[in-house]
Structures are given as C-alpha cells and as structure tokens.
Amino acid sequence: MRGLKLFRILGIQISLNYTWFIVFGLIAWSLASSYFPFHYPELSRSAHWVMGFLGAVFLFLSVLAHEITHSYIAKKEGIEVREITLFFFGGVSQLTKEPEDPIKELKVAIGGPLSSLILAFLFWIVSKFTSQAPYLILFTGLLSYLAFINLSLAIFNLIPGFPLDGGRVLRALYWKKTGSLRKATQIAANSGKWVGVGIILLGLWFILRGNLIGGFWFVIIGIFLRSGAEGGFQQVMMKGALEGVKVKELMSQGVISVPPSLFIDRLVEDFFLTHKHITYPVIQGEKIVGLITLKRVKEVPRDQWRSKTVGEVMLPIQEEMMLDPEGEAVEALQRMIRSGEGRLPVVKDGKAVGMITRKDILNLLEIKTDLME
Ligand SMILES: [Zn+2]
Numbered sequence: 001m002r003g004l005k006l007f008r009i010l011g012i013q014i015s016l017n018y019t020w021f022i023v024f025g026l027i028a029w030s031l032a033s034s035y036f037p038f039h040y041p042e043l044s045r046s047a048h049w050v051m052g053f054l055g056a057v058f059l060f061l062s063v064l065a066h067e068i069t070h071s072y073i074a075k076k077e078g079i080e081v082r083e084i085t086l087f088f089f090g091g092v093s094q095l096t097k098e099p100e101d102p103i104k105e106l107k108v109a110i111g112g113p114l115s116s117l118i119l120a121f122l123f124w125i126v127s128k129f130t131s132q133a134p135y136l137i138l139f140t141g142l143l144s145y146l147a148f149i150n151l152s153l154a155i156f157n158l159i160p161g162f163p164l165d166g167g168r169v170l171r172a173l174y175w176k177k178t179g180s181l182r183k184a185t186q187i188a189a190n191s192g193k194w195v196g197v198g199i200i201l202l203g204l205w206f207i208l209r210g211n212l213i214g215g216f217w218f219v220i221i222g223i224f225l226r227s228g229a230e231g232g233f234q235q236v237m238m239k240g241a242l243e244g245v246k247v248k249e250l251m252s253q254g255v256i257s258v259p260p261s262l263f264i265d266r267l268v269e270d271f272f273l274t275h276k277h278i279t280y281p282v283i284q285g286e287k288i289v290g291l292i293t294l295k296r297v298k299e300v301p302r303d304q305w306r307s308k309t310v311g312e313v314m315l316p317i318q319e320e321m322m323l324d325p326e327g328e329a330v331e332a333l334q335r336m337i338r339s340g341e342g343r344l345p346v347v348k349d350g351k352a353v354g355m356i357t358r359k360d361i362l363n364l365l366e367i368k369t370d371l372m373e
Pocket residue numbers: 066067070112113157165
C-alpha cells in the first residue's frame with residue numbers, strides 16, 4: 001500500500017495514504033461549512049474554520065490512537081506490526097502474520113473500538129467542564145464533536161462485517177466454535193459484504209430524502225466496506241496458504257542472464273525469442289546490475305535496436321526488486337504487486353541465484369487453497 005511515511009511510534013512506521021489529503025480537506029470543509037455553523041450559528045465564520053481544521057486534525061489523531069491500540073495489543077501478543085497506513089476513517093495495520101488463535105484475534109480486534117470509546121468518554125467529560133464557561137464555546141463545540149466522532153468510530157468499527165473490528169470479533173467467535181479459520185473468515189467476509197450493501201442503500205435513501213452530504217458519506221463507506229470484505233478474505237486465505245513458504249522453494253534455478261553490452265536486436269533474437277521468458281537479470285562481472293524486460297524493449301524504436309544496448313535500456317536494480325532466498329513468498333508477491341514486475345530475481349550476496357514469477361506463487365496458492373478446508 002502506497003503512502004507517505006510520517007514517523008515511528010513503538011517501532012511501528014506510521015504512514016498516510018495519499019487519499020487522506022483530499023479527505024482531510026473534505027472533512028475540514030464539511031465541518032466548517034455545515035456541521036459547526038448548524039450547531040453553533042452564533043460563532044463567526046472564521047471560528048467555524050478554526051473548529052473545522054482542528055476537528056479534522058483531532059479526528060486524525062483519534063483514528064491514530066485507535067490503530068495504535070490494535071498494534072500495541074498485537075505486539076504484546078507476539079505479533080510484529082510493521083506499518084500502520086491511515087485512511088480517512090480508519091487504518092490498516094500491517095501485521096507480519098495473522099493471529100494464530102481466536103483469543104489473540106479477539107483481543108487485538110476489540111482494543112481499537114475500546115480505545116475509541118474511552119476517548120469519546122474523555123472528550124465528553126472535558127466538554128462538560130468547558131461548557132461551564134460560555135467564552136470557551138469554541139472548545140466545547142470541538143470537544144462535543146470529538147466525543148461524537150469517537151463514539152461513531154467505535155460503533156462503526158463494531159459492525160459485524162469483516163474486515164471491520166466487529167467482523168474480526170465475529171470471525172474469532174466462529175473460529176473458536178468451528179475450529180476452521182477458513183469457514184469463519186468466509187462467514188465474517190460475507191457478513192461484511194451484506195453490511196456494505198446495506199450501508200450503500202441507506203446512503204441512497206438519505207440522498208433521496210435530500211441529505212446529500214450524509215448520504216454521500218454512507219455510500220462511500222459502504223463501497224469501501226464491500227471491497228474490503230472481498231479483498232480481506234482473499235488476503236487472509238493467501239497469507240494462510242503461503243505462511244512459512246520460502247522464496248527459495250518456489251524459485252527457478254539456473255538463471256539465464258544477459259550482459260549490459262548486448263545489443264537489443266541480439267537480445268530479442270537470442271533471448272526473448274529463444275528462451276521465451278519476458279524478464280532477464282542483467283549481470284556485470286558477477287553482480288546483478290539491472291533487469292531487462294519485454295516492456296522496456298518495446299519502448300525502444302525498432303530502428304534503434306542495432307545501436308542501443310541492454311545497459312542503456314534496462315531497469316537499474318533497486319533494493320526493493322531483489323528477493324532474499326530465505327524471504328517469505330507472501331512478501332515476494334507483495335513486492336511484485338508494488339513494483340508492477342511479475343518476475344523478480346532472487347539475489348544472494350549480489351549474485352542472481354534464481355528467478356521467481358507471480359505465476360509460481362499463484363499456482364502454489366491455488367493448489368493449497370483447493371486442498372484447505
Ligand atoms: Zn479498529
């Protein structure tokens with residue numbers, strides 16, 4: 001998942017999804033132009049904007065606190081958390097593995113909504129104090145909004161549809177009851193899809209009744225939940241099936257490599273048309289220096305094939321593109337998705353020792369998920 005790296009807390013990288021900037025603006029704007037003016041018409045326009053901006057900032061911090069609580073509990077349960085990517089009304093904690101028993105899953109899932117509930121209560125208490133002083137009305141308004149939004153975060157996340165926290169709770173309970181993670185995930189994901197549809201319909205109903213902004217948010221959230229339920233299910237099945245499988249077990253050995261000095265016309269003739277692979281590692285001395293792909297070659301005009309060399313056209317090697325033979329197959333697949341390359345070299349001490357393709361991994365995945373019940 002692409003995002004802007006912010007800072008680290010408890011050793012966890014916190015990142016922002018790029019959509020957040022747009023949504024941050026939308027939230028601040030809708031707070032400043034409709035929510036606060038409606039509840040506090042006596043305040044000035046500039047006060048509404050200050051409240052809107054601070055409201056959006058503290059909403060961000062509230063979501064962050066929610067996610068960090070999940071991660072903190074996960075860490076305490078022995079599950080490493082690499083990264084938290086924040087979206088507008090939630091986040092994705094990148095756990096290095098799925099919880100291995102239902103009780104751990106339950107603890108991790110319940111922590112987030114619990115922290116949101118506690119925050120809602122704290123904001124509410126403080127707002128009761130500030131409301132004693134009429135000149136603090138700006139803060140009272142902000143605090144009541146934050147109490148309301150944290151309560152909403154808790155309730156929304158407790159909706160029993162995977163991948164929401166409530167769906168994870170549902171999954172943990174089914175998992176404990178049936179002993180099958182696959183069945184439990186399937187049930188929780190289905191529930192998530194239907195809840196998503198329900199929220200979309202509710203949003204459309206709001207829109208028909210004239211509540212455009214509220215309805216619009218519901219539709220967006222419903223769509224997000226529906227696709228999350230689908231993707232979440234696939235991801236869990238994938239992680240489950242590939243757990244513990246190493247890159248070296250799936251890679252093809254006997255790498256066919258090319259030197260950077262090779263001309264493109266020879267590359268096409270002697271490699272692409274002869275070996276029929278679409279990616280080759282480029283090796284200089286003994287070290288890997290780049291990748292040459294069919295896509296790169298297609299970008300070179302045909303009349304330059306005799307004058308251009310592999311070294312001029314290749315994709316220079318980056319850390320991200322080199323896989324460790326001892327690394328996890330799941331991680332390899334994620335890197336392929338991130339880099340957009342379906343074939344990556346497996347590298348040890350700078351030398352290419354194998355190649356692994358998306359197909360190698362997906363084939364194993366298919367076999368394993370067919371066998372799993
Ligand atoms: Zn949560």
